[in-house]
Amino acid sequence: VxxxxxxxxxxxxxxxxxxxxxxxxxxxxxxxxxxxxxRDVVLWTAMxxxxxxxxxxxxxxxxxxxxxxxxxxxNKITILSILEVCASLAVITEGKxxxxxxxDGGFESDMVVGNALVNMYGxx
Numbered sequence: 001v002x003x004x005x006x007x008x009x010x011x012x013x014x015x016x017x018x019x020x021x022x023x024x025x026x027x028x029x030x031x032x033x034x035x036x037x038x039r040d041v042v043l044w045t046a047m048x049x050x051x052x053x054x055x056x057x058x059x060x061x062x063x064x065x066x067x068x069x070x071x072x073x074x075n076k077i078t079i080l081s082i083l084e085v086c087a088s089l090a091v092i093t094e095g096k097x098x099x100x101x102x103x104d105g106g107f108e109s110d111m112v113v114g115n116a117l118v119n120m121y122g123x124x
Contacts, residue, residue: 010036014043021050039070045078048085057085061094068101079107083116092124 013036020029033039033047044067051060064082067074074082079102086095099117107113 010038010040010043013037014046017043018046018050021046021054024054026050026054026056039072041067041072041075041078044072045075045081048078049081052081052085057089060085061089061091074101074105076107076110076113079105079113080116083113083120087116087120087123090124092121095120095124 013032017029017032017036020026020032029047029050033043036043044063048060048063048067051057051063060082064074064078064085067078079098082098083095086092086098098120102108102113102117
């Protein structure tokens, strides 16, 4: 069905990827992600969150690092997902790096992000 659509835009690609991810088909979701002609922060965050919610924290962390290398700025939801990963993997070094990027991104005053940061440090 997707291949037969007259126009495949960012919204349709994102919908396809999240459909796979929400149903536990992470390989298919990642395949769609990798084929996308363009990726925004929402798409990156959706894939990171899919890995996170399916217990694939190392994959989520690797994807977050790739996102940063591609100069895509994380949003609040991205930060929350990746702090959850750092807490579950007890990776303090990566957690501290995320903390620094939070400050640079202006997230340090957000209460929800602050709580996630406290949780991460507590578990690490």
